[in-house]
Amino acid sequence: MKRRAILAFMLDRPGVLNKVSVLIRKKMYNVDTLTVCSSRVEGISRMTITLREDDQAKVDQIIRQLEKFTEVISAKELDTDHSYWREVAIVKLEVDAAHLESFRGRYNFEVLDQKEEDILIIQLAGATRQIDSFLEEVGRQYIIEIARTGVAAMEK
Amino acid sequence: MTEKQIITGKNLMLRALKEKGVRYIFGYTGGAIMPIFDEMDKLGDFHFIMSRHEQGAAFMAQGVSRGSLSTDKPQIGVCMATSGPGAMNLTTGIADAHMDSIPIIAITGQVTTGVIATDAFQESDVIGVMMPICKQTYMLLAAEDVEVTVHEAFYVATTGRGGPIVIDIPKDVQNQSVSETYRFDAKTFRPSLPGFFYHPTPEREPLRRAIELINRSVRPVLFCGHGVITSNAGKLLQQFAEKVNIPIAFTLHGLSALPVDHPLSLGMMGMHGTVEANRAIMAADLLISFGMRFDDRVTGRLSEYARNADVIHVEIDPSEIDKNVACSVAINADVYRTLHVMLGDPMLTYKPRKRWFEKIDSFRQVMADDLRREIECGVGDDGRLLMKSIVHQLSVLTEGKDLIVPDVGMHQMMAARFYNYQTENSWFASGGAGTMGASLPMAIGIKLARPDERVWSISGDGGFQMNIQELGTIMEQQIDIKIVILNNGHLGMVRQWQTLFFDGRYAGTPMQSPKFGLIAEAYDIPYRKIEKLDEVTPALQQAIDHHGPILLEFVCDASEIILPMIPSDGGFGEMIVSRPGQEKTATRKSKGGKS
Numbered sequence: 047m048k049r050r051a052i053l054a055f056m057l058d059r060p061g062v063l064n065k066v067s068v069l070i071r072k073k074m075y076n077v078d079t080l081t082v083c084s085s086r087v088e089g090i091s092r093m094t095i096t097l098r099e100d101d102q103a104k105v106d107q108i109i110r111q112l113e114k115f116t117e118v119i120s121a122k123e124l125d126t127d128h129s130y131w132r133e134v135a136i137v138k139l140e141v142d143a144a145h146l147e148s149f150r151g152r153y154n155f156e157v158l159d160q161k162e163e164d165i166l167i168i169q170l171a172g173a174t175r176q177i178d179s180f181l182e183e184v185g186r187q188y189i190i191e192i193a194r195t196g197v198a199a200m201e202k
Numbered sequence: 203m204t205e206k207q208i209i210t211g212k213n214l215m216l217r218a219l220k221e222k223g224v225r226y227i228f229g230y231t232g233g234a235i236m237p238i239f240d241e242m243d244k245l246g247d248f249h250f251i252m253s254r255h256e257q258g259a260a261f262m263a264q265g266v267s268r269g270s271l272s273t274d275k276p277q278i279g280v281c282m283a284t285s286g287p288g289a290m291n292l293t294t295g296i297a298d299a300h301m302d303s304i305p306i307i308a309i310t311g312q313v314t315t316g317v318i319a320t321d322a323f324q325e326s327d328v329i330g331v332m333m334p335i336c337k338q339t340y341m342l343l344a345a346e347d348v349e350v351t352v353h354e355a356f357y358v359a360t361t362g363r364g365g366p367i368v369i370d371i372p373k374d375v376q377n378q379s380v381s382e383t384y385r386f387d388a389k390t391f392r393p394s395l396p397g398f399f400y401h402p403t404p405e406r407e408p409l410r411r412a413i414e415l416i417n418r419s420v421r422p423v424l425f426c427g428h429g430v431i432t433s434n435a436g437k438l439l440q441q442f443a444e445k446v447n448i449p450i451a452f453t454l455h456g457l458s459a460l461p462v463d464h465p466l467s468l469g470m471m472g473m474h475g476t477v478e479a480n481r482a483i484m485a486a487d488l489l490i491s492f493g494m495r496f497d498d499r500v501t502g503r504l505s506e507y508a509r510n511a512d513v514i515h516v517e518i519d520p521s522e523i524d525k526n527v528a529c530s531v532a533i534n535a536d537v538y539r540t541l542h543v544m545l546g547d548p549m550l551t552y553k554p555r556k557r558w559f560e561k562i563d564s565f566r567q568v569m570a571d572d573l574r575r576e577i578e579c580g581v582g583d584d585g586r587l588l589m590k591s592i593v594h595q596l597s598v599l600t601e602g603k604d605l606i607v608p609d610v611g612m613h614q615m616m617a618a619r620f621y622n623y624q625t626e627n628s629w630f631a632s633g634g635a636g637t638m639g640a641s642l643p644m645a646i647g648i649k650l651a652r653p654d655e656r657v658w659s660i661s662g663d664g665g666f667q668m669n670i671q672e673l674g675t676i677m678e679q680q681i682d683i684k685i686v687i688l689n690n691g692h693l694g695m696v697r698q699w700q701t702l703f704f705d706g707r708y709a710g711t712p713m714q715s716p717k718f719g720l721i722a723e724a725y726d727i728p729y730r731k732i733e734k735l736d737e738v739t740p741a742l743q744q745a746i747d748h749h750g751p752i753l754l755e756f757v758c759d760a761s762e763i764i765l766p767m768i769p770s771d772g773g774f775g776e777m778i779v780s781r782p783g784q785e786k787t788a789t790r791k792s793k794g795g796k797s
Contacts, residue, residue: 057395057396061329061339061341064330064333065333068334072334103528106524107521107524107525110520110521110523111521113520114520114521115397116337116338116398117398119396
């Protein structure tokens with residue numbers, strides 16, 4: 047199913063996140079990713095929700111219902127052609143450092159920590175697909191732990 | 203500081219309610235709401251009405267909001283309850299108000315802030331529970347937030363599409379005092395909600411296209427929804443219909459927006475709507491809908507709904523547009539303003555539509571004789587009374603001018619179909635939620651909002667017993683409502699489905715009722731039981747002549763059904779117009795359904 051990103055700005059009030067997640071559950075979606083952060087304007091939060099839906103009418107319906115919330119200032123869908131979707135992954139992995147270096151150039155990562163010779167914590171930012179392919183190329187069997195932020199998106 | 207100068211959360215709560223013109227407060231006290239009740243009693247500014255169950259209070263509040271919206275002094279119903287079970291008992295009435303877009307304010311006491319989230323005595327997560335079933339929730343954590351919140355709550359409740367608001371206030375916040383520098387000016391207050399706006403005025407371009415479609419249409423139907431009532435646009439809709447000569451079909455909530463016997467009226471549409479309304483919708487090339495949301499009880503199976511028709515959808519809530527039925531022209535605006543602008547448009551043209559009305563007249567004939575015969579006969583095969591005949595006699599006797607508050611079920615559909623509504627905003631039903639037990643408490647609120655008009659609470663034997671305890675409120679307050687029980691010994695509507703779709707297996711529908719006469723006596727309410735046809739009109743007349751509440755129990759035929767019927771999730775083509783086994787069968791064989 048097609049992955050969709052919805053960007054919403056809303057008042058930073060208690061319970062807003064609950065409201066949004068209740069709506070998504072009520073519409074019977076499983077949230078793919080959901081990120082909330084403060085926006086440029088104090089008191090206004092920015093939320094990016096990704097979920098999977100092929101039917102455009104259903105996505106439009108969610109957006110209208112989001113907009114209906116008293117606290118929501120605006121909500122819109124962002125498509126991949128006209129916006130950047132990025133996430134950050136922090137990965138703890140057991141891999142030969144030299145081998146890891148061979149990925150540099152194709153992947154933009156930063157070593158945060160190296161406790162032992164072959165146990166590293168790295169930070170990797172990029173599109174979801176990029177992070178997925180990095181993990182595949184490194185080999186999932188070498189990954190000890192992974193933390194991903196979920197998608198943050200911005201219009202071009 | 204002297205005692206007089208101390209202003210607390212409870213003072214501010216009541217001050218804000220008074221400022222917003224609240225006269226009645228319905229509720230039930232308890233540990234966590236006691237400070238506000240105590241203050242209310244001291245002030246004496248409000249008429250407090252104690253319900254016998256919190257659900258009753260929520261429906262009474264609904265009654266005030268629903269009843270008064272067409273008066274020159276609209277009021278918002280307010281109900282109050284304590285924490286935990288008190289608040290939880292409000293939920294059904296609040297969810298019901300949410301489904302029917304009724305603005306009410308529910309104020310719940312909460313345990314003190316120090317013990318919140320510790321599973322304290324009578325604690326429940328009121329905000330968590332209420333959030334999905336109301337328009338907005340607020341939890342007050344400081345006395346200084348009380349006034350601004352209550353004023354915002356009233357604004358949100360009544361702006362755009364109406365809805366219920368829940369304000370949860372911990373006990374210590376009720377007693378908390380505000381600082382000496384605290385100031386709030388209700389007159390200059392504007393809520394700070396940058397994303398909360400609505401479009402009351404229609405845009406020009408969709409209006410132009412709408413008028414073009416209307417002028418071009420050969421077989422149009424106008425839809426009168428709840429929005430016509432809530433924006434007080436009944437008369438405008440009537441003028442509009444007359445100006446363009448287009449028939450009008452009503453949703454359940456659109457009833458009583460204009461006289462239902464108007465020559466252009468098709469009556470109610472949908473599952474138990476009239477043949478003429480539903481067949482006209484099937485045959486239409488244009489549907490012009492005002493203030494409605496194309497509920498499943500209105501549309502039946504969506505894939506078959508009005509396939510050959512363009513749809514013009516005038517609706518204040520943008521999230522309703524294209525939700526169930528895709529429209530050709532969307533007008534996101536207030537119904538009253540839209541009609542007002544449209545009526546002034548010189549392009550709008552009158553068309554005789556002779557063939558269309560001839561066709562509609564043929565639809566009117568499909569069930570006319572059957573219904574007339576049933577109403578005139580007045581009794582079923584077992585000699586017991588027919589609900590439709592009782593409602594018809596009530597309609598004749600009161601000239602269709604009284605206020606009707608049905609409960610939910612078969613009698614509700616009978617009251618929707620066979621009362622000849624003449625008074626604007628005179629039909630008050632739990633529609634979206636379909637809450638049995640709504641009628642008795644809602645009628646109390648209606649009567650308080652419209653004291654000079656006669657109010658009939660019409661229930662079945664099932665629904666009546668769901669809020670039967672409110673007879674206590676009626677007794678105590680001497681609320682002059684005429685209570686009618688149409689007792690068929692069953693949950694009639696479900697029984698009808700069982701007759702039609704479950705091979706007549708009556709699982710869980712027969713019910714034994716108490717001697718309602720003894721119940722009435724216990725509450726000091728006059729009572730009359732009516733079993734014979736010739737007693738119906740005299741009994742109704744007795745209720746009219748009696749000053750004060752009275753209870754009439756009509757013993758009805760359990761096998762009576764309400765037709766036509768479109769099976770749940772069925773298409774309009776599957777409309778059942780006669781009992782199975784009788785001459786006229788369904789257009790197509792109906793499928794089983796579920797409620």
